[in-house]
Amino acid sequence: MRASKGELNHLKFGLYHRYEALLEPCRRAEAKHTIVSATMLGCHWFVIYGSYALSFWYSIGLVQESRVSGGHYSPSIIMVVFFNVFMGALSLANIAPFVESFNCARSAAVDIFEVIERKSKLDPLSQDGLRPTTVTGHLEFHDVKFEYPSRCDVPVLQGLSLKVQPGQTVAIVGSSGCGKSTCIQLLQRFYDPSQGKVTLDSVDVRSLNIGWLRDQIGVVGQEPVLFATTIEENIRYGRDGISFEDVVAAAKQANAHDFVMKLPQQYQTEVGDRGTQMSGGQKQRLAIARVLVKKPKVLLLDEATSALDNQSESVVQAALDEARQGRTTIIVAHRLTTIRSADVIVALKDGRAEEMGTHDELMAKRGLYHSLVTAQLNSAATPSYDVFPLNEEDQTLLLWKLLDMVRGEWLYIALGVLGSVIAGSTYPAFAVVIGDVLGVR
Known part of the structure; x- marks a missing residue:
């Protein structure tokens, strides 16, 4: 030893x-x-x-x-x-x-x-592209390969193939960097795949009008963006020309109506810059209401509850479960306990679909998904720390300790103080000289 x-x-x-x-x-x-x-x-x-x-x-x-x-x-x-x-x-x-x-x-x-x-190849304001009259929500990835333009030598997706039936809920899980959020971005056409294709109702999304495509998709991310206006206006941003009744209906569906009605100004309450007047769970529910008022055919949930505490997560998760009813939903989740009810769970590894199935099926396989769930359940709990208030005596001792720490610098401190006194006295001395020159003394 x-x-x-x-x-x-x-x-x-x-x-x-x-x-x-x-x-x-x-x-x-x-x-x-x-x-x-x-x-x-x-x-x-x-x-x-x-x-x-x-x-x-x-x-x-x-x-x-x-x-x-x-x-x-x-x-x-x-x-x-x-x-x-x-x-x-x-x-x-x-x-x-x-x-x-x-x-x-x-x-x-x-x-x-x-x-x-720089002119982007993907112009969201372009009028070109198809605009189908009906959308069922059938999504499919056909042997998709992709790497980000800034890192062309690092493949993210390497031949991903995936089918999502209309009205189905599919959860995508995997370790960091496996391509989960990339799938969400490809569906919204923030990028185009380098090989393969992504289709909506058997139509390549690259042939669809970008603005029309994004109108069919609702997205709830990890960090909701609220604007410095009222709750009502923030929900109205989801779709033009809606009535107040539509706003209330969306808020009820998102489990936001009850807390809004308890506020002094109710739906006219200002949320503050970026929603600073709202809690994390409240902001997320308002963001869900804004998506629901849009009535999208496809719902994308990208780590929607990962930044919330357990109490807020349960309320928001209930709102998300309600929101995905009757819609094609793709969930990217970090907390695997929130996706057990998904129709299909896809476990990604190195940009490929390693496993597919329900929660029970994948747990029985004891493969990648099982290891992810086990690792998350066995992760150490966050340690708690006791907070001790600092009284006046402790603050005095701390001050003397700080003074003792700079004991070797006293000479420089004294010279600095002396120089400050001299510099500060120049202006009064200048006033005396001016007074003598002008004869006012």
Whole structure:
């Protein structure tokens, strides 16, 4: 045990010294930078105050000479010229920081303008494409392969084939990066597959009008987006031309009506910027109501309850169960306990459908899905921490401890305070000098 402890201490101190050695070049570079910056700042103020002193010295000579020879220089004229020149020079000097900010903005704007000027292959405002009169909600992935444009060398989907019948609920599970959310994005045509195709009612989504396609799809994500307006208006954003009765019906279906009616302004309550006045569960239920008022044929749930606590999750999950009735629903879930009632569960691995079946069927197979469920159930519970209030005595001790920690820096602190006093006294001294010049003392 002693040998192990000694080896551990040696390892800790060895890592400390290695880390300190790696930081040493940064420390030296920062010290040089600080010295240069301090020197430049000192020279800057030396030039300013030196020019003040030189101007006053020369001006006093002009005034004295004018009094002897009857010239036209007087203290008032000197002060007018002095302040005009130096205020103008100071204003010109103050342009420098803004020029630097402007140049930084120009550099940063290059990437922004590239995005603005880039023409996407998928134009949501385009009028091209098919607009079928009826939609049943039959979805299918035909040997789909896909990789993101920014990472063309990293395949995400590698031959995914999947059928979703109208009105069926399909849950997609898997480890992080297996392509779950990518399936949701391909259905909305945020991207097109590099190989294979995605179809809606046996029609390739690439031949459909993008705006029409997205009108048939309702999406509830992990982070609901609410606008800084009333609850009613936020729900109305789901579809144009709906009545207040439609808003209330959607809220009831989303289990949001009861808490809305308890608010002082009810449906006229302001939700705040990005819904800051609402809890996480309330925001999610309002987002569900906004989707339901749209009456979509296809419902996509992307980690819709993963950011909620257990109490809020149960309420929101009940609303989601109600929302998916009679609709083709695809669920991407992190908490596997929320998808047990799905008609089909698809377990993805390396961009392929590793397993398909109901919850009971996949658990009986003891394969990928079984391992995911078991790992989640066996995950350690979140540890709880006791919170102890900090009383005044503890705060006093903490202050003295902080002062003791900077004990080696007292000389620098004293010099800084002295310099601050001197710098602060220059303005009163300047006022005294001005008073002497103008003869008001």
